[in-house]
Amino acid sequence: MIPPPPPDPATPRTLRPHGPLVIDIRNVTKLYHMGDETVHALRGVTLQVHRNEYLAIMGPSGSGKSTLMNMLGCLDTPTSGHYEFNGKDVSSMEDDELAAIRNREIGFVFQTFNLLPRSTSLHNVELPLIYAGVPPNERRERARQALDHVGLGDRMLHKPNELSGGQRQRVAVARALVNHPSIILADEPTGNLDSKTGEEIMYLFDTLYEQGNTIIVVTHEEDIARHARRAVRLRDGLIESDRVTVEPAAV
Amino acid sequence: MNALARLFYELTESFRIAWAQIRANKTRSMLTALGVIIGIVAVTLMYAAISGIDRGFQNSLSMLGNDVFYVDKWPWFGAEDWWNYINRPAIEVRDAERLNRIVEDTPKSLLDVAVPRAGRGCSVKFGDGRVDGIFAFGTTAEYARISNVDFVEGRLFNEIEDNGARAVCVLGFDVAEALFPHRSPLGETVTVDGHPCIVIGVYAKQGEFLGLFSFDNQLVMPIGAFSKMFGTRRGVELQVKVKDQTQMGAAKDELIGAMRRVRGQLPGERDNFTVNEQQAFKAQLDPVKFSIFAAGLIVTSMSLIVGAIGIMNITFVSVKERTKEIGSRKAIGARRRTILLQFLIEAVSICIIGGIIGIGVAYAVFLGVRYQMPSFPAEFSVVLVLIGMTASVLTGVLSGFIPAWGASRLDPVVALRYE
Numbered sequence: 001m002i003p004p005p006p007p008d009p010a011t012p013r014t015l016r017p018h019g020p021l022v023i024d025i026r027n028v029t030k031l032y033h034m035g036d037e038t039v040h041a042l043r044g045v046t047l048q049v050h051r052n053e054y055l056a057i058m059g060p061s062g063s064g065k066s067t068l069m070n071m072l073g074c075l076d077t078p079t080s081g082h083y084e085f086n087g088k089d090v091s092s093m094e095d096d097e098l099a100a101i102r103n104r105e106i107g108f109v110f111q112t113f114n115l116l117p118r119s120t121s122l123h124n125v126e127l128p129l130i131y132a133g134v135p136p137n138e139r140r141e142r143a144r145q146a147l148d149h150v151g152l153g154d155r156m157l158h159k160p161n162e163l164s165g166g167q168r169q170r171v172a173v174a175r176a177l178v179n180h181p182s183i184i185l186a187d188e189p190t191g192n193l194d195s196k197t198g199e200e201i202m203y204l205f206d207t208l209y210e211q212g213n214t215i216i217v218v219t220h221e222e223d224i225a226r227h228a229r230r231a232v233r234l235r236d237g238l239i240e241s242d243r244v245t246v247e248p249a250a251v
Numbered sequence: 252m253n254a255l256a257r258l259f260y261e262l263t264e265s266f267r268i269a270w271a272q273i274r275a276n277k278t279r280s281m282l283t284a285l286g287v288i289i290g291i292v293a294v295t296l297m298y299a300a301i302s303g304i305d306r307g308f309q310n311s312l313s314m315l316g317n318d319v320f321y322v323d324k325w326p327w328f329g330a331e332d333w334w335n336y337i338n339r340p341a342i343e344v345r346d347a348e349r350l351n352r353i354v355e356d357t358p359k360s361l362l363d364v365a366v367p368r369a370g371r372g373c374s375v376k377f378g379d380g381r382v383d384g385i386f387a388f389g390t391t392a393e394y395a396r397i398s399n400v401d402f403v404e405g406r407l408f409n410e411i412e413d414n415g416a417r418a419v420c421v422l423g424f425d426v427a428e429a430l431f432p433h434r435s436p437l438g439e440t441v442t443v444d445g446h447p448c449i450v451i452g453v454y455a456k457q458g459e460f461l462g463l464f465s466f467d468n469q470l471v472m473p474i475g476a477f478s479k480m481f482g483t484r485r486g487v488e489l490q491v492k493v494k495d496q497t498q499m500g501a502a503k504d505e506l507i508g509a510m511r512r513v514r515g516q517l518p519g520e521r522d523n524f525t526v527n528e529q530q531a532f533k534a535q536l537d538p539v540k541f542s543i544f545a546a547g548l549i550v551t552s553m554s555l556i557v558g559a560i561g562i563m564n565i566t567f568v569s570v571k572e573r574t575k576e577i578g579s580r581k582a583i584g585a586r587r588r589t590i591l592l593q594f595l596i597e598a599v600s601i602c603i604i605g606g607i608i609g610i611g612v613a614y615a616v617f618l619g620v621r622y623q624m625p626s627f628p629a630e631f632s633v634v635l636v637l638i639g640m641t642a643s644v645l646t647g648v649l650s651g652f653i654p655a656w657g658a659s660r661l662d663p664v665v666a667l668r669y670e
């Protein structure tokens with residue numbers, strides 16, 4: 001069984017009660033070996049995220065935000081420590097088991113969108129459903145709904161190079177949503193967008209949060225982080241602070 | 252169930268991607284496919300030639316008959332110590348009669364019938380027409396029991412004509428065609444090296460024996476008539492038909508014993524005749540055939556290997572170019588198998604396209620060759636198309652596997668970082 005978290009003055013237990021635990025990582029470290037040098041990307045991070053939280057991960061460049069995000073998203077495994085996702089121990093899982101978790105439980109949104117360049121929006125959004133074994137008709141229907149949901153009902157047959165940056169990111173959000181994941185992970189989703197378009201994407205995340213989704217956004221912009229309800233600050237691979245932010249005005 | 256469905260969706264997705272990928276890189280894909288096209292053209296043409304040659308061999312051998320022994324003074328092959336054979340007494344026409352009598356008197360004989368056959372080259376004339384290099388041979392009416400060649404018209408001579416040594420003959424197809432274009436030669440009198448002879452039949456077309464000798468350039472007459480025209484001092488050959496093809500060995504032993512009695516040989520004396528059979532030809536031909544096969548295999552596999560290297564190279568390039576895409580796909584749930592299949596199918600698709608074009612080109616070449624050289628024994632068949640397609644799919648799988656395997660093992664984080 002998992003030992004109780006060590007008392008950590010930097011992590012005050014002041015959070016309001018949430019739904020069931022989705023993410024539970026304890027004392028996770030990640031080392032990278034570069035020749036003779038060892039980089040400590042994460043030095044012992046402990047973090048719990050419950051259903052329907054809206055979390056911002058912040059910190060200076062190189063503090064380990066992306067590394068933590070990849071770990072949370074089951075793209076990477078920790079060097080040491082424990083990770084339970086929805087009650088399942090993922091730190092010891094095989095590649096293909098992790099792929100199944102990513103497919104069903106996690107929706108990724110990347111800074112660089114990462115859409116398939118030669119496929120339409122519709123097909124890009126269908127892709128996770130293909131890997132999930134959903135039959136074609138249902139797949140198309142759900143992809144349509146997801147695109148409608150992000151306001152791109154009229155851009156289904158456009159390819160990424162026929163869309164603006166903001167629209168591309170919306171397609172990516174639709175793709176992240178389409179398989180009804182337990183959590184949506186966005187690593188600097190507004191990093192490649194101008195501030196107005198970035199705001200629009202953040203409003204989209206706000207709406208998704210209101211609708212009951214669990215969202216983690218990595219950013220180093222305070223403006224962006226203000227959308228979230230909880231802010232975790234990293235420094236040198238350690239959590240520096242973890243607190244509930246001021247509730248934003250109701251939309 | 253769901254796993255199967257998923258595999259199916261992954262496969263269709265992979266084909267879709269492969270097709271999109273090929274269309275997006277038309278020139279590159281076509282150049283790569285060119286290597287496969289050349290390889291497949293080589294494979295199919297070589298196979299067409301080899302199977303044609305093999306078929307030619309088979310046909311020629313079956314003309315000799317697999318149930319017939321040939322009793323000669325000389326062995327067909329391998330008579331190096333010729334002094335052992337040169338003094339053998341010639342085989343005579345009456346040896347056949349004696350042999351038949353012994354066979355009749357033997358209960359449960361494995362042998363059916365023996366006929367003598369004497370032959371020589373000659374020229375045949377009719378009116379102003381003349382054909383040279385015709386092989387005339389004389390035999391008995393019982394030849395009908397050994398030969399199963401069809402007649403275009405007419406018949407073989409009967410026993411009465413045979414016994415009476417009547418000057419009648421059956422013409423090979425080409426002889427009849429040359430001397431009697433657009434008309435029937437039946438009842439006409441041709442001259443065989445100056446000797447008149449009435450045509451009573453024409454054989455159907457039979458083809459060539461190993462390209463050396465055409466059965467359609469022959470002429471058959473009663474052995475008595477042959478003897479009167481040309482003599483049989485040089486001896487004849489006996490063709491002996493066997494009752495049961497599956498007992499050739501025992502039949503051969505019986506034949507040797509019977510021949511020794513015919514020839515009045517003493518126990519302990521060496522046979523003064525040789526029993527030849529189709530098998531001897533086969534033994535001679537097999538090594539030739541094998542060398543042709545081996546050479547063909549080497550040449551074609553070389554050209555396919557060159558094609559395969561091209562495919563492997565392009566798949567490596569494709570994996571490199573799309574490393575980030577591999578990362579994205581893995582992030583949204585593609586498993587190792589998915590990625591492996593995707594790149595394998597891409598390699599296989601190019602090979603299939605190359606294979607289809609290659610088979611088309613080979614077929615065109617084949618038609619051209621057949622038009623120019625009708626006698627070249629090449630063959631084009633469904634089997635050939637299957638072999639061509641199998642070869643191209645295998646090329647794709649084998650050459651695409653290493654790059655596709657590498658792609659499937661990529662660490663998603665590393666792949667996503669790739670610029």
Ligand SMILES: Nc1ncnc2c1ncn2[C@@H]1O[C@H](COP(=O)(O)OP(=O)(O)OP(=O)(O)O)[C@@H](O)[C@H]1O
Nearest residue numbers: 032034039040041060061062063064065066067068
């Ligand atoms: N694959 C890798 N190999 C070696 N070192 C790595 C690797 N990935 C990350 N690092 C190192 O780990 C540390 C944390 O990197 P990470 O990408 O998590 O930072 P980040 O907080 O996301 O920074 P940024 O805001 O610039 O994106 C850095 O020092 C980085 O150099």
Ligand SMILES: [Mg+2]
Nearest residue numbers: 065066067187
């Ligand atoms: Mg980062």
